[in-house]
Amino acid sequence: MRIATWNVNSINVRLAQVLAWSEAARPDVLALQETKVPDERFPRAPLEAAGWHVACHGQRAYNGVAILARAPLEDVATGIPGLHDDQARVLAATVGGVRVVCVYVPNGEAVGSDKYGYKLRWMEALRGWLREELARHPLLAVVGDFNVAPEPRDVHDPELWEGRVLYSEPERAAFRALLALGLCDTFRRFDQPEGSYSWWDYRMRAFQRNLGLRIDHILASPALCERCTACRIDRAPRGRERPSDHAPVVADFDLPT
């Protein structure tokens, strides 16, 4: 089973790229973030015509998540139980016996801002819920845009970024707290090229200069992590015309589809 995640920064702008990339990369599950459409305007028909089962949870203009799967999506759920949140950031579904949680963690805007506080509270609520999800689902994947670069090697210039949003110590601690539940960062289970990032700012030709951060992740429960055989970032879509500012992350698991 191949699971991928991609912050597409508008599903309607990126629909042709999602169809073309998924045709070539052949994920069995594709989690999307920043779809930026309410569910009634999600491009369900062209995706279903391409063979996808579709679950989506969106809103006007901002946020929005979706899960595409080759097999039927079961037990679809939205949001973090017990967290009051009017932003569409979490979607979960079971596919082929694997519980897939698609997350779009708040950006946080700037350290010390109201949105930064919301981000830290949100991540703490996520942690509490995932502890329960791990107990319920031996095969659990938590994938998406976490808006946190966990380590210095995930940042093109860690000294420049130290203390800034996406790489402040409280955010890194919140990410480590997710790993402390027993989730593994599948990307770091394997040798990776130096300078591996998943997001590059649109400005200042950041992608061409590889001024990026690795903030998109595929986390796996212990039993799922044991079956992980590969994880990589596919930079190619970021270099194409009118790209998302994020690249897809892809992980393979030794599981039947």
Added chain:
DNA sequence: ATGGTTGTACGACAA
């Protein structure tokens, strides 16, 4: 350099 670019929706706001 408080800059720069993109998406949503047509003026800011979010990232």
